[in-house]
Ligand SMILES: O=C(O)C1=C[C@@H](OP(=O)(O)O)[C@@H](O)[C@H](O)C1
C-alpha cells in the first residue's frame with residue numbers, strides 16, 4: 001500500500017468518514033513484527049467506575065483512549081465525577097453529585113457504559129437520561145434495570161426495558177438481596193457488583209436462569225473490586241459485596257488482549273512471527289485464552305516476562321470451539337477458521353446476537369460473501385473453508401468486524417473493509433498498527 005493510501009486511511013479513521021472503505025493489506029511474505037496494543041477497554045472502564053466510587057482521586061495509568069472510554073469519562077462527568085488527562089494517565093476524582101437539574105448520559109454503543117453507569121445515577125439527586133446509538137436501544141438490559149429497581153433505584157423507561165430511560169436519583173441506593181438473570185450479558189452482574197460497595201447495605205446477587213457468558217469478565221470485576229479495597233465473595237451462583245469505602249491512588253491498565261487478537265492470529269495466517277509486547281503473565285482477560293487455542297492449532301506461543309511471541313507453522317486444522325466464556329473473540333476466531341485446512345464449529349455464543357450488532361448474522365453474511373461456507377447455528381457458526389475472493393466486507397458499526405476482515409485480508413487480496421473508522425470503539429489506531437505489522 002502506498003504512503004498516500006495509508007494517510008488517507010488514517011484521515012478517514014480520525015474523521016469518522018463512514019463512506020470510506022479500507023483496502024485490507026495482504027501479507028507479502030512471512031511476518032516479523034513486534035506490536036504494542038493500547039489498554040484494555042474492559043479494565044479501563046471498570047477502573048474509571050471504581051475510581052469515581054472511591055473516597056480519593058485515582059490515577060489510571062496507561063488507560064485506553066477510544067470511543068468507549070471517552071463515553072465512560074463523559075458519563076462519569078455528567079454524574080459528578082470529573083477527570084483530567086495528563087502524560088501520566090487519567091486522574092479521576094470521586095463522584096460528588098451536586099444539583100437537581102436533569103442531565104444526560106450518552107451511551108454510544110458501549111455495553112460497559114450502558115450497564116455500569118445507571119446504578120451510579122441513583123447515588124445522586126437529579127434525573128439522569130440515558131440514551132445512545134440506535135444499536136444500543138436494541139441491546140439487552142431489561143433484567144439489569146429490574147434488579148436495580150428492586151435494589152431501590154427509581155427508573156422510568158418507555159416500557160421496552162431499554163434506552164432511552166431515566167434514573168431519578170434520591171441521594172443513595174438501599175441495596176440488599178436480588179435475583180438476576182444475567183444469561184444475556186455478564187455485564188448485568190458486573191454492574192451490580194461494581195456498584196455494590198456504594199449501596200447502603202451492599203449487594204447480594206443470586207443468579208437465576210442460564211449461566212452468564214464471559215466468566216473471565218466476571219473474574220475481572222471481582223479482581224478490580226478487590227484492588228480498590230472491596231471484599232466481594234462468591235459461592236457458586238451467589239455473590240456478596242458488602243458496603244465498603246473504596247480507595248486506590250494509582251492503577252496501571254494491561255494491554256487489551258482482545259484488541260491484540262487479530263495480531264496474535266496473524267502469524268498463523270501469514271507465517272513468520274508476531275510479538276505482542278506487554279502481554280501479561282497473569283490476567284483475567286478472556287484474550288489470554290488465545291494462547292492455548294493457537295497451540296492447539298499447531299502454532300508456537302511463547303510467553304515471557306515482557307510479552308507473547310506467536311510463530312506460525314504454515315497451516316492449521318479446523319476446530320470445534322465453545323466460546324461461551326470468551327465470546328468477544330468470536331469475530332476474529334471465525335475469520336481465522338475460514339482459513340483452516342478443515343471445517344470448524346463455534347458454539348456457546350447465541351448471546352452475540354445482542355452485541356454491537358447481531359454478530360452471528362453479520363459474520364455468516366460477510367464471510368459467506370467472500371466465498372467461505374459459513375452458516376448460523378442455534379448458538380454459533382458452522383464454518384466450511386472454501387476458496388476466498390475479494391469484495392466489500394460490511395462492518396455494521398462493529399469494531400471487531402473490522403479486525404476480523406483485516407485477518408482475512410492478510411491472505412485474500414481485494415478485501416475492502418467498509419467504515420473502518422468504527423474500529424475506534426476500542427482501537428482508533430488499528431489501521432496504522434496493522435499496516436506497521438506488515439512493513
Ligand atoms: O464486562 C465487560 O467488559 C465485557 C463483557 C462481555 O460482555 P457480554 O457478557 O455481554 O458478552 C464482553 O463481550 C464485552 O466486550 C466486555
Ligand SMILES: C=C(OP(=O)(O)O)C(=O)O
Pocket residue numbers: 109110111112328355356400
Ligand atoms: C461486546 C463488546 O463490547 P461492549 O462493551 O459494548 O459490550 C465487544 O467489545 O466485543
